Amino acid sequence: MSYFATILKLFGVPTGITLPVLNADLYSLGEEESAFFKSQTGIADDEELKKHILTVQDKAYKVYPYPCIRRFAFTKLxxxxxxxxxxxxxxxxxxxxxxxxxxxxxxxxxxxxxxxxxxxxxxxxxxxxxxxxxxxxxxxxxxxxxxxxxxxxxxxxxxxxxxxxxxxxxxxxxxxxxxxxxxxxxxxxxxxxxxxxxxxxxxxxxxxxxxxxxxxxxxxxxxxxxxxxxxxxxxxxxxxxxxxxxxxxxxxxxxxxxxxxxxxxxxxxxxxxxxxxxxxxxxxxxxxxxxxxxxxxxxxxxx
Incomplete structure (x- = not known):
């Protein structure tokens, strides 16, 4: 089932439109989020941290494609x-x-x-x-x-x-x-x-x-x-x-x-x-x- 079809099912409306897939350009950590994730994960390098978060995002999106997963809301405090x-x-x-x-x-x-x-x-x-x-x-x-x-x-x-x-x-x-x-x-x-x-x-x-x-x-x-x-x-x-x-x-x-x-x-x-x-x-x-x-x-x- 496509991303959009799943979201439509979530909200109980007919299928028929296509939504975008994951987009790494939406990734953005503020100063507070960056400090928090670095302290929690032990990953100090910005690019390595981004790669790590993108990997988990992909897995989470396959569990259930909530829009908040796609827009990295799970990284916001x-x-x-x-x-x-x-x-x-x-x-x-x-x-x-x-x-x-x-x-x-x-x-x-x-x-x-x-x-x-x-x-x-x-x-x-x-x-x-x-x-x-x-x-x-x-x-x-x-x-x-x-x-x-x-x-x-x-x-x-x-x-x-x-x-x-x-x-x-x-x-x-x-x-x-x-x-x-x-x-x-x-x-x-x-x-x-x-x-x-x-x-x-x-x-x-x-x-x-x-x-x-x-x-x-x-x-x-x-x-x-x-x-x-x-x-x-x-x-x-x-x-x-x-x-x-x-x-x-x-x-x-x-x-x-x-x-x-x-x-x-x-x-x-x-x-x-x-x-x-x-x-x-x-x-x-x-x-x-x-x-x-x-x-x-x-x-x-x-x-």
Whole structure:
């Protein structure tokens, strides 16, 4: 199946158009990304590092050809540029069992950045639909499950087999917290997760599915004030379906509809605070660059 046919299948639209293949010209590491990858991989030479990343990109693209793989989004440090990042790192310092979940983690670049910046590795867990991406993360960062023992739970965020509830908690769990290394699903973490990072994640779902995923993430969030769900994904000034690329349609929330979703439909009114804003972004990877693209940058914090 071609790249475009696969993407069309992902978004549930007819096939019939062809998208470009991998393009090494889209590769670009900023100063912070370059320093991070060099420190993590031990590869100091820029050309050698680029060759290494391109090799892993090719393998990841064959697992599933997400546009974010093609445009090297897995090399960007989305988490550390998020407005809630310092609040998040503080949770790692003040909450002894402050569990951090990176959901839709892909190769784990954001989880690794958080750990490099001081979030305790013992409290970190990751999840993605495809475990092959997590395994490629070990290749990308030259680690092993022994040298980087962060638990990984594969699964579909829409299914109860991964997260077995859609109801937020408003009182702390009565049972002892489980050891993260013992988990085979995220259900034992209901009401226990201090921070959830979800970037380039929600926009792969339609409107109804985004609501369902939000319900499940809300059910995981700890009842402690300051606990936070945060991330970024495609958005628009007015909520609705947009043509992401010719022939492919995607549902995008606006800041207003995103706040309403969490403050009035997922959680009890007055129990969370939602910050949401749009950032205009350039998309040189798309064949048509005339349309304005926005990133919805957001956080949901327990009060």
């Amino acid at each position: 989305k988490i550390s540029r998020h407005p809630a990042y310092q609040q998040f790192l503080q949770l790692g310092k003040t909450c002894e069992r402050g569990v951090f979940l990176d959901i839709g983690c892909c190769v784990g670049n954001d989880a690794r950045k958080a750990i490099a910046d001081g979030y305790p590795m013992r409290n970190v867990i990751a999840s993605d639909l495809r475990p092959e991406f997590w395994n490629l993360g070990h290749e990308l960062f030259k680690s092993t499950p022994q040298t980087f023992p962060v638990p990984f739970i594969p699964g579909n965020a829409l299914e109860s087999t991964l997260i077995g509830s859609t109801e937020p908690r408003y009182s702390p769990p009565s049972s002892p917290a489980p050891e993260l290394s013992s988990l085979t699903s995220l259900t034992p973490l209901l009401g226990r997760v201090s921070a959830i990072h979800a970037s380039a994640f929600f926009h792969v779902f339609n409107e109804a599915e985004q609501f369902q995923v939000a319900q499940r993430l809300g059910a995981l969030l700890s009842t402690e004030p300051g606990s936070v769900i945060f991330g970024s994904h495609e958005g628009r000034p007015e909520s609705g379906t947009r043509e992401y690329i010719p022939g492919v349609r995607m549902f995008c929330h606006s800041p207003e509809s995103w706040r309403e979703l969490w403050e009035e439909r997922i959680f009890k009114k007055g129990s969370v605070k939602v910050d949401a804003q749009l950032e205009q972004v350039a998309r040189s990877d798309l064949s048509s660059t005339s349309e304005v693209h926005y990133l919805l940058v957001w956080s949901v914090t327990r009060l």
